[in-house]
Amino acid sequence: MTENLFAHVRSWVLQDMSAAFPGLPTDVLAKIEVAPSRDAAHGDMATNAAMVAAKPAGKNPREIAALLVDALVKRAGIAKAEAAGPGFVNITLEAAFLLQQIPVILAAKEAYGQGTDKGQKINIEYVSANPTGPLHVGHCRGAVVGDALANLIAKAGYDVTKEYYINDAGAQVIALGRVVYFRYLQALGLADKADAYAASVPGGMQYGGAYLEPVGAAFAALHGTALVDKPESEWLDAARQFGVAKMLDLIRDDLAALRVYFDVFSSEDALVQSGGVTRGLAILEQAGLIYRGVLEPPKGKTPDDWEPREQLLFRATAYGDDVDRPVAKSDGSNTYFANDIAYHADKMRRGYRQMIDVWGADHGGYVKRMQAAVKALAGETPASLDIVLCQIVRVMKDGAPVRMSKRAGTFVELRDLIDEVGPDAVRFIMLMRKSDAQMEFDLNAAVAQTRDNPVFYVQYAHARARSVLRAAGEVTGLAQADLTSLAAPEELALIRKLISWPRMVDSAAEAREPHRIAFFLYELAGDFHALWNAGRDDAALRFIQAEKPVETKARLALVTATAMVIRSGLAVLGVQPVEEMR
Template sequence: MNIFADIRRAVVAALEEMGAEGALPAGLDLSNVAVEPPRDAAHGDMATNAAMVLAKPAGQNPRALAEALVAKLAADQRIAEATVAGPGFINLRLVPGVWTEVLRAALDAGRDFGRSDLGAGVKVNVEYVSANPTGPMHVGHTRGAVFGDALASLLDFAGYDVTREYYINDGGAQVDVLARSAYERYREANGLEPEIREGLYPGDYLIPVGEALKAKYGADLIDKPEEDWLAEVRDFATEAMMAMIREDLALLNVKMDVFYSEKSLYGTGQIEAALKRLEDLGLIYEGVLEPPKGKLPEDWEEREQTLFKSTQYGDDVDRPVKKSDGAWTYFAPDIAYHWTKIARGFDHLIDVFGADHGGYVKRMKAAVAALSENKVSLDIKLIQLVKLFKNGEPFKMSKRAGTFVTLRDVVEQAGADVTRFHMLTRKNDAPLDFDFDKVLEQSKDNPVFYVQYAHARVASVLRKAAELGLDVSDAALAGADLAQNSHEAETALAKKIAEWPRLVEIAARANEPHRVAFFLYEIASDLHALWHRGNEEPALRFVQEDDLALTSAKIALARACAVVISAGLGILGVTPAEEMR
């Protein structure tokens, strides 16, 4: 039940009726008509901008149009009062029974309350993490993994057909560096001094790989020329790193549907096929690019390259896909990879990149638009940096990793639930501070604790009610006389619960799962506020031991709140707490 969507349909129906009567021009675009919570709750339960957005195209005075619309809405039995404010905004107050039905709907649906058919089964590919398979995942990957996973869950909850995908960057020079680094650890496992020269990966995490290579090859690869062992060691080390990455993802409860190998694009004709597609569209040519901005003429070598006309699709400059020596640029396999996504039938693509990939956004969007002839959309979400602190000081590097703090370091210190929730307490493109002391403290200032505490409080209320002999199943609570929750504080909480389905759709449309975390903190605050008022006003306490029927109604409100918190935490990938320890 999405009461905001329901009332919007009533507003649209009234407008269409006015059009049929000749009070409005036919064929007006009603897509911008919105029904939302008012900025000031004192003004009502909902507000609509209908008259404001339609006045100009209708050629009418907005206030007069609003008054005519109010007269129509008066017939809706759910609307207790409709008033015109200012130049033409309409404020609506709903009858109390609406909030009773919202609570009942939440209890009936359980964690499915708020699920939407917004996505209508549209096929969405969410590619995230995609860390180079050269070592353990670091804290930056952690944020990207959490964001991408929560976004995929949000879109699934909103009715999209979602595929979670990891792109294995195993086709570039970095995997050759990995192979050489692993080979040095293999030499070490054979009793030789490793030569971890500049440019190789120094982390201790490659020591077990070297030992595994020794177990497989003995000393057979020692002193052999690189060309004899590079390919085998590269494949062996890459698979070992991917096994480590899968373990790291499992620590965060992240499960991918697809692991797609970049290497599979090479030598299979897929890169050539993608570029042939662009060539057939007249978007590939041989040319010379202008010098990059800031380069002196003597620093620039003019050379002819194979270029993609990405400027035709909003990019700043055309982009090379093949170098003058005939080798592919990094961009070419990325074009081919996205062409496979289009060929696999996805309607919408989402890429989650690190902040350092900002310069890649326009060219990648141009490629997808060109390849699909604007039929497939691409949204690229950039993940800003995470700064780690402990005891007020920056958290030190991981010796095991060599140069960075690993995902495993973070999860072992804070736990998966805390890590996931806190990584979503800022919008993805805003920097985030992760203080191990603060994310574990038990206070209102710690969002994850505050939300978990709210859910645990409801669980404790249900246990207490059950001890009194009440049936606390959702079905039984839905049958209680919920109209008894008539205090303004109780009604306020019911209204907040009613916002959840709307919030889901807003967050899904914007691809912004952090909105869910923000909402959970707000509804938890409302529940805690009602709890504290009950300490001062006994009539507001959830458990009324001398009136079990009233208790059923009150804990139904609390349970409906917990349903929303549980559903929201499910989207974020966090387990709801049944008790605080």
């Protein structure tokens, strides 16, 4: 029996459509879907096959739908099929066909929904915060979305690499090195020299948070007074590298507290120093996509406040971008875009033809140019870059915004959020909105033991399931249980939700939308709580009935399957299931 019942029924639809209309093109058949019915009153599933095939078949969708209905009702397992609306076909499955899926879940356990090996590598890059300080709540959302997305795509059957790109080249890490030196002088007790140095820095000191004080102290312990009064050229590189290393340690610790771990850390500085930018731009230059030219004035600029100048440009418009993009600054140094071109070229060199980047929403204007660059770098071999944008998060407590942390001084740290509500609540709640929608993270709601707290509601469902199984004691042979007694509407609704899990994995992975998994688990928990409550009102629906061992075993099989699917979903989100609520 197949795990993905929707894929199984879709194969029937495709067979029946191909039999009725042998000439249907492959691309038309690929557009045929079988999805859960939006309204349970209309059946278990619905297909768009008739409407998709109408034009190439040269027939009215309703006529095609009628033919498909006649074919489907002859299939064992389908109780009813009927045409609806402009040409949808609603499908109702036999209850016995649904029940056959429970042993499938029990056999697969938490691996239920695991996709077959696609034989494809996907690189997912996320967080990639500048190594200049601790992570904040904005980084947190990208970390959770990226990590859950990576888990989801791996669950769908892809070979996934989780990657962090260290932005350790450029002005921001030079500024970090200067602050490390400033804190170094302070740690040596040379406050006057520290203040004088700070006053001499063009534009002033950045990164003023107290988190850099121990870094300066450690730098002082390493170098003593050897760097005091030395010119910047003699200590800046050492201070920069030391600061970056310490900040990466801090970032790794923050991520570990959130249960986020990476397979690969790639250094921008190492890429630049190894000639990666030259190699990346050479690919484009050999394709005739690098030229010297003058761009039109940016929107909102006029000839009076804008000076045209010749630049080295990438012909991004040839690949869907709005304008061609500079790859070198006026002083001849690389633009950030040139470095990013090199980074994606390096990922492709490492064998990744499918890439996903998770960015903050403030980088939305960067999407077209980066996708254009990947298309250009790919040449004749197809490659893709999907961008997932994450909107800002506002942290609220007692109805008011939480403004900043004591250590960082200017923003809410990720670690503060985790310490307040725990990693499970942070991860689950961050996924209760689509990533490109702004959200408020309510600290009060995140610790409330109510239905309004989604992580509590789902974990409570799992804890309830486990409590039933503990109360039942050791019961063997659940996979062979007689399930025919599972006929109550609440039981069948729960089973229908369980069997939709493999399809949910596939569709959410394809859409790059891990929030769908959080929604699914919340709905699944609701179906289980509804069955639990029905048992309180109707003794015939209670899970354990000593005088009815056959019915009890069937319900224990259903409860066990439910707990397994909840654990399977929580694993994708990176949230731990609980055995009991405390």
